[in-house]
Amino acid sequence: MSLENDNRRDEQRRVDEVIDEINKKVDSLYSKSAGLKENVIELRKTFWDDVTVNLDEPDDVIETQASIKQQAELLSEIERSHGKLGEQLKTLMKLKDSPYFGRVDFVEDGGNETDRIYIGISSLMDRNDENFLIYDWRAPISSLYYDYPPGKAVFKTTEAEITGEITLKRQFIIKQGIMEGMFDTGVTIVDQLLQQALGNNASTTMRSIVATIQKEQNKIIRNERSNLLIVQGVAGSGKTSAALQRIAYLMYRYREDLNTEDIVLFSPNPLFTSYISNVLPELGEANVRQTTFLHYLEAGIGSSFSVESPFEQMEYVLTETNREDYGIRLKAIDYKSGLAFKDLIDEFVSNLKKSSLEFKNISFRKEILFSKQQISDYFYALDKDLAIPNKMQLVSEWLLKELRRVQKREEDKDWVMEQVELLDKEAYLKAYHKSVKQDDLNDFASNMELEEEFLRKEVVKRVFSKIKKRVKRFEFVHLSETFYKLFTEWKPQNAPELWKEICTLTVKNLSNNNLLWEDATPYIYFKGRLFGDDADRSVRHLLIDEAQDYSAFQFAYIKHIFPYTKLTLLGDINQSIYTYATKENPLISVDTESSYEKITLTKSYRSTKEIVDFTTYFAPGKELIEAFNREGRIPRLERLTDKEALVTAIVENMMELREEGHETIALICKTLEESEILYKLLQNKIAVKQVNEETYSFEKGLLVLPVYLAKGIEFDAVIIPDASKEQYFMESDRTIFYTACTRAMHALVMLTISEPSPFILEAPLNTYDRKE
Numbered sequence: 001m002s003l004e005n006d007n008r009r010d011e012q013r014r015v016d017e018v019i020d021e022i023n024k025k026v027d028s029l030y031s032k033s034a035g036l037k038e039n040v041i042e043l044r045k046t047f048w049d050d051v052t053v054n055l056d057e058p059d060d061v062i063e064t065q066a067s068i069k070q071q072a073e074l075l076s077e078i079e080r081s082h083g084k085l086g087e088q089l090k091t092l093m094k095l096k097d098s099p100y101f102g103r104v105d106f107v108e109d110g111g112n113e114t115d116r117i118y119i120g121i122s123s124l125m126d127r128n129d130e131n132f133l134i135y136d137w138r139a140p141i142s143s144l145y146y147d148y149p150p151g152k153a154v155f156k157t158t159e160a161e162i163t164g165e166i167t168l169k170r171q172f173i174i175k176q177g178i179m180e181g182m183f184d185t186g187v188t189i190v191d192q193l194l195q196q197a198l199g200n201n202a203s204t205t206m207r208s209i210v211a212t213i214q215k216e217q218n219k220i221i222r223n224e225r226s227n228l229l230i231v232q233g234v235a236g237s238g239k240t241s242a243a244l245q246r247i248a249y250l251m252y253r254y255r256e257d258l259n260t261e262d263i264v265l266f267s268p269n270p271l272f273t274s275y276i277s278n279v280l281p282e283l284g285e286a287n288v289r290q291t292t293f294l295h296y297l298e299a300g301i302g303s304s305f306s307v308e309s310p311f312e313q314m315e316y317v318l319t320e321t322n323r324e325d326y327g328i329r330l331k332a333i334d335y336k337s338g339l340a341f342k343d344l345i346d347e348f349v350s351n352l353k354k355s356s357l358e359f360k361n362i363s364f365r366k367e368i369l370f371s372k373q374q375i376s377d378y379f380y381a382l383d384k385d386l387a388i389p390n391k392m393q394l395v396s397e398w399l400l401k402e403l404r405r406v407q408k409r410e411e412d413k414d415w416v417m418e419q420v421e422l423l424d425k426e427a428y429l430k431a432y433h434k435s436v437k438q439d440d441l442n443d444f445a446s447n448m449e450l451e452e453e454f455l456r457k458e459v460v461k462r463v464f465s466k467i468k469k470r471v472k473r474f475e476f477v478h479l480s481e482t483f484y485k486l487f488t489e490w491k492p493q494n495a496p497e498l499w500k501e502i503c504t505l506t507v508k509n510l511s512n513n514n515l516l517w518e519d520a521t522p523y524i525y526f527k528g529r530l531f532g533d534d535a536d537r538s539v540r541h542l543l544i545d546e547a548q549d550y551s552a553f554q555f556a557y558i559k560h561i562f563p564y565t566k567l568t569l570l571g572d573i574n575q576s577i578y579t580y581a582t583k584e585n586p587l588i589s590v591d592t593e594s595s596y597e598k599i600t601l602t603k604s605y606r607s608t609k610e611i612v613d614f615t616t617y618f619a620p621g622k623e624l625i626e627a628f629n630r631e632g633r634i635p636r637l638e639r640l641t642d643k644e645a646l647v648t649a650i651v652e653n654m655m656e657l658r659e660e661g662h663e664t665i666a667l668i669c670k671t672l673e674e675s676e677i678l679y680k681l682l683q684n685k686i687a688v689k690q691v692n693e694e695t696y697s698f699e700k701g702l703l704v705l706p707v708y709l710a711k712g713i714e715f716d717a718v719i720i721p722d723a724s725k726e727q728y729f730m731e732s733d734r735t736i737f738y739t740a741c742t743r744a745m746h747a748l749v750m751l752t753i754s755e756p757s758p759f760i761l762e763a764p765l766n767t768y769d770r771k772e
């Protein structure tokens with residue numbers, strides 16, 4: 001006991017010393033930063049003093065511009081340095097609160113000195129910049145902490161592999177500079193700390209997990225060699241957490257040449273985007289580009305169509321079962337999600353080389369400058385062996401040349417003078433200077449003529465620049481009309497079953513400017529095949545969360561447009577709520593040609609042992625699911641007599657859960673429709689908030705939402721308001737029900753008026769409580 005006390009005292013002393021150092025660094029940064037701030041203020045005040053302004057002669061104008069540029073660059077350089085100091089200060093303030101969370105004592109083979117390695121969210125050197133007081137958790141040496149228990153261990157630096165022995169492994173809980181807990185550990189990361197972290201209430205934003213990263217998760221975070229990294233992890237195994245720490249790791253490892261814009265994260269919905277938005281800033285990193293796949297596609301599709309969201313498609317599949325064309329739509333979704341449809345599009349595109357491309361007239365002031373027929377003739381007269389995108393380029397160049405000719409002709413027309421009057425002051429000034437410069441020997445009258453000529457040119461140039469821009473974007477092609485032909489005139493060789501009916505349905509939607517979700521990726525793929533190089537070279541790393549919900553076509557498209565990007569796919573095949581995704585999904589099978597690495601996570605950290613044990617019985621896949629040993633109350637199934645009793649039961653359960661200390665309680669429904677009906681029933685009885693596709697963040701309390709919007713998110717307690725046989729019965733409902741149940745951290749309550757879902761009955765009676 002006394003040794004333990006001594007150790008603790010020593011460690012607290014070290015914490016105090018490190019905080020002392022931090023304080024000194026903070027003071028020195030403050031004075032530097034104050035100096036820079038003064039510089040900025042001073043420079044802003046005296047900005048114009050050091051600029052030589054002279055606009056008399058053209059040379060003087062150039063000199064003036066250079067002088068302004070120089071001064072502005074100086075100012076922005078100082079401002080940048082000021083910003084960097086600000087970031088350093090922020091990190092130091094975080095370290096001051098909790099300088100580190102772990103320590104490993106390491107003796108390198110062949111040496112006899114023990115290195116004490118303290119690990120925190122950022123590195124800190126001593127005052128002479130000689131020794132590390134704290135190592136960044138991402139430093140190569142820190143992996144010892146995550147990967148090994150005491151004993152033989154090894155870590156890799158960029159140059160070598162260092163072997164040795166860990167003689168001590170210690171974890172700390174330090175808050176506001178005070179050591180609140182300290183554990184020496186034999187296993188990788190001691191359960192006690194993880195227990196504490198997981199026992200907390202759910203939060204409306206996700207937390208970072210640096211102090212308790214598990215060995216398997218560390219493999220994902222630090223993986224550098226794979227171009228395609230696939231992570232299959234059971235519900236709550238820390239896939240999203242690992243993805244975010246991985247981003248932070250990459251930002252650190254490649255800090256010299258990786259910017260936040262080089263990394264993109266596709267998340268399932270905007271609510272989720274806001275849910276995870278805190279993690280990277282918490283780790284001292286700027287947020288990367290986070291978007292949804294829908295958003296990404298919409299940007300490329302433009303305004304010609306309104307694009308159905310994956311959730312609208314889901315809602316249709318779940319609720320519109322009585323629609324006449326329901327069966328056809330399911331067939332269409334199934335077919336268009338697969339690679340056979342991609343091949344069909346390729347076949348159609350090669351057909352377009354011969355005929356059938358639709359073009360648009362290029363008109364100007366109600367006059368057709370180039371008719372669609374003219375453009376088509378030009379296109380089809382080009383060398384047959386050229387690829388379509390090359391031909392598009394040639395057509396565009398031809399049109400631009402022709403447009404320059406028309407532009408010249410238009411300059412003398414009457415309409416131009418009317419427009420000249422509407423020009424801004426700047427254009428007049430420019431024209432004046434040009435006319436003076438060009439002929440200063442002329443008399444005043446001829447200067448006026450020159451000026452008018454310039455102004456006319458300016459007007460026509462402005463108008464034509466818009467047309468030229470559109471030509472450069474190949475807008476002379478009627479893309480939607482050509483796509484439309486895929487489903488109308490064209491007769492494919494390998495048409496799928498019910499192709500005619502699928503076409504009728506597609507045409508109906510396209511004619512109403514609706515692009516169904518299953519058509520969105522094919523459409524943009526088709527666009528790329530016609531217009532060419534659509535590869536996105538700006539993205540170095542793309543991470544896709546909830547990857548099980550992407551179709552084979554979508555994956556193929558992603559690989560096609562990000563050919564040079566390293567991909568990390570994270571998902572759980574047990575949670576594929578879109579049935580088509582289970583086919584040809586890389587989480588299950590990847591073609592053997594491509595090199596990839598797969599990491600499987602089997603331990604679930606989110607839910608209590610009771611919830612994991614119960615849900616494992618009806619998990620759709622056969623993967624091993626291990627519960628983390630954290631106890632809670634047993635899941636409960638309540639059978640009620642009618643709607644009124646159901647509402648009462650929701651209110652009562654809610655009160656009870658609140659009393660138990662749960663703060664975020666979610667009523668998870670199968671569909672949006674169900675959640676809207678329930679919301680109306682509850683609205684006047686209890687404070688409840690509805691979450692829909694437009695919800696961008698949520699607060700603590702009682703929420704009602706459909707399961708597909710709860711994806712990736714967790715709550716203290718989950719109530720399934722209709723866990724009946726009618727609601728969750730078909731095999732395709734299994735993943736939905738499983739996903740809903742696994743959102744719960746501490747408590748799960750299922751309510752039903754009629755017979756309970758057969759999935760619940762697959763679990764033995766001792767894994768849940770039944771209240772009749």
Ligand SMILES: Nc1ncnc2c1ncn2[C@@H]1O[C@H](COP(=O)(O)OP(=O)(O)OP(=O)(O)O)[C@@H](O)[C@H]1O
Pocket residue numbers: 194197198207209212213214217233234235236237238239240241242571572575605606711712713714742
């Ligand atoms: N190593 C860890 N230390 C502490 N908490 C962890 C750890 N790993 C996971 N967790 C916690 O477990 C919960 C689930 O993690 P996360 O959401 O990342 O899992 P997931 O695999 O993405 O889940 P799902 O697929 O069900 O959405 C989170 O609260 C997360 O903070």
